[in-house]
Amino acid sequence: MYLVVFMICAFIVFYTYLGYGMLIYFLARWFPYKSITIPELNAQEFPAVTLFIAAYNEAEIIEEKMANSLALDYPTNRLKIFWVIDGSTDASEEILRKYTNVKVLYSPERRGKTAAINHGMAHVEDPIVVFTDANCMLNKEALKRIVKQFEDPTIGCVSGEKRIAFQQDDTVSSKGESAYWKYESFLKEKDFVYYSGVGAAGELFAIRTVYFEEMPENTLLDDFMLSMRIAQKGLRIAYTPDAYAVERGSSNMEEESKRKQRIAAGGWQSIGRLLPLLNFFVYGKLSFQYVSHRVLRWSIAPIALIVLLPISWLLAGEHGRSLINVFTVILYMQMAFYLCAVVGYLSRNQTQVSKVFFIPYYFVFMNANVLMGIWYLINSTGGVWEKSKRK
Structure with a gap:
C-alpha cells in the first residue's frame, strides 16, 4: 500500500x-501547431486599441506609467489610454485629469479589480483592448507585437511576458519570484508553440473586445478567468515574449505571501468555475495543457x-x-x-x-x-x- x-x-x-516542462518542450519541437505566417503591419493596418488600466491608490506611479504609455510605439490616432479608478482615496483622479489625451472613469466605491474591469469594458469600443497594471512598465514595441498576433483568426487573447526587475541587493522575495517567472515563461512559450497558452498574466494581456464576458465581482484571478473563457470558445491564447511588462518584486516575503495566497485561492476558485475544461474528450489539447500546467x-x-x-x-x-x-x-x-x-x-x-x-x-x-x-x-x-x- x-x-x-x-x-x-x-x-x-x-x-x-x-516532467511537464520536459514533455511540452518535446511536443512543441516535434508537434507544433501549424500557425499562419503573419507579415509585418504597416501604419494604415494597425487596429484601434484601448490601453486599459484599472487602478486603486496608484498616485505614486501614475506619472511614470503615463510617460511609459505615451512613449509606446503605436500610432497615436489608433490608441486610447483608459484608466478606471476603483474607489481611490488618493489623488489618482486629479493627477490623471491633467492629461487631455486620457479617458478616466471614476468609481467612488471600491469594489475590486474585477468590478472595475466589468464597469470599464462597457465603455470600450475599440476591437482590441490591452490590459496592463499601473505599476508595470511596457517595452516600446509591446502594442505592435501584441496586435500582430491578432492577424491570426484563431487567436482570441494575447499574453505578454511578465518580467521581475531585481537588483543584487534585493532579497529572496524578488530573486525567487524572478526565477519562478523565468521557468513559467518557458512553459508559456512552449504551450503556445504546441497549441495554446494556458491563461494570461494581468500585467500585460489583450483580448478581442467582442469576446469579453462580464465576470462575477468576487473573481480573484480576473486575468486567468477572462483569458480561459475565451480559450473555452475554441480560440487560442498567444504568448508573445517580445511584448513584456516589467515590475519590481514584493518588498519582502510577508508581502509576497499575501499575493501568493490570493493567487492560490484564485486557482482553487478557477478550477471550480472551469470544470468543463477537465473534459479531455471535448477540449483535447487544451484540457491536457490546463490540467498539466495549472490544475x-x-x-x-x-x-x-x-x-x-x-x-x-x-x-x-x-x-x-x-x-x-x-x-x-x-x-x-x-x-x-x-x-x-x-x-x-x-x-x-x-x-x-x-x-x-x-x-x-x-x-x-x-x-x-x-x-x-x-x-x-x-x-x-x-x-x-x-x-x-x-x-
Missing part, C-alpha cells in the same frame, strides 16, 4: 514541476509533496538499512532539499543568498501558500484585496 501511494505521489510531483500545481501536487516525505521514510525503513536503497536515497535527497529551504528561509532578508538556498525556499514557500489559499478562499468576501507592497 505504501509503495502504491509513493509511486502516485512521486509521479505527480515529478510530472507537475519537471495539478494548484491542487493535488502540493498535497502529494507533503505526503511523499513520510512515505519515503516508511519505505526506507521497510526495505533495509542500506544507504544505496532507492527509497533511502530519495529520502535523503528530500531532506537535503528541505534543509536548503530552511537555510533559504533563515536568509530570506539578506541580499546575498545562493540559488542553492533561495530556489528551494521559494519552491516550498509557493506550495505552502497554495494550501493556505484554501483558507483565504473560504474567508474571502469578494474581489477586493490588500495590495502587496513592492520595492
Whole structure:
C-alpha cells in the first residue's frame, strides 16, 4: 500500500514541476501547431486599441506609467489610454485629469479589480483592448507585437511576458519570484508553440473586445478567468515574449505571501468555475495543457509533496538499512532539499543568498501558500484585496 501511494505521489510531483516542462518542450519541437505566417503591419493596418488600466491608490506611479504609455510605439490616432479608478482615496483622479489625451472613469466605491474591469469594458469600443497594471512598465514595441498576433483568426487573447526587475541587493522575495517567472515563461512559450497558452498574466494581456464576458465581482484571478473563457470558445491564447511588462518584486516575503495566497485561492476558485475544461474528450489539447500546467500545481501536487516525505521514510525503513536503497536515497535527497529551504528561509532578508538556498525556499514557500489559499478562499468576501507592497 505504501509503495502504491509513493509511486502516485512521486509521479505527480515529478510530472507537475519537471516532467511537464520536459514533455511540452518535446511536443512543441516535434508537434507544433501549424500557425499562419503573419507579415509585418504597416501604419494604415494597425487596429484601434484601448490601453486599459484599472487602478486603486496608484498616485505614486501614475506619472511614470503615463510617460511609459505615451512613449509606446503605436500610432497615436489608433490608441486610447483608459484608466478606471476603483474607489481611490488618493489623488489618482486629479493627477490623471491633467492629461487631455486620457479617458478616466471614476468609481467612488471600491469594489475590486474585477468590478472595475466589468464597469470599464462597457465603455470600450475599440476591437482590441490591452490590459496592463499601473505599476508595470511596457517595452516600446509591446502594442505592435501584441496586435500582430491578432492577424491570426484563431487567436482570441494575447499574453505578454511578465518580467521581475531585481537588483543584487534585493532579497529572496524578488530573486525567487524572478526565477519562478523565468521557468513559467518557458512553459508559456512552449504551450503556445504546441497549441495554446494556458491563461494570461494581468500585467500585460489583450483580448478581442467582442469576446469579453462580464465576470462575477468576487473573481480573484480576473486575468486567468477572462483569458480561459475565451480559450473555452475554441480560440487560442498567444504568448508573445517580445511584448513584456516589467515590475519590481514584493518588498519582502510577508508581502509576497499575501499575493501568493490570493493567487492560490484564485486557482482553487478557477478550477471550480472551469470544470468543463477537465473534459479531455471535448477540449483535447487544451484540457491536457490546463490540467498539466495549472490544475495539478494548484491542487493535488502540493498535497502529494507533503505526503511523499513520510512515505519515503516508511519505505526506507521497510526495505533495509542500506544507504544505496532507492527509497533511502530519495529520502535523503528530500531532506537535503528541505534543509536548503530552511537555510533559504533563515536568509530570506539578506541580499546575498545562493540559488542553492533561495530556489528551494521559494519552491516550498509557493506550495505552502497554495494550501493556505484554501483558507483565504473560504474567508474571502469578494474581489477586493490588500495590495502587496513592492520595492
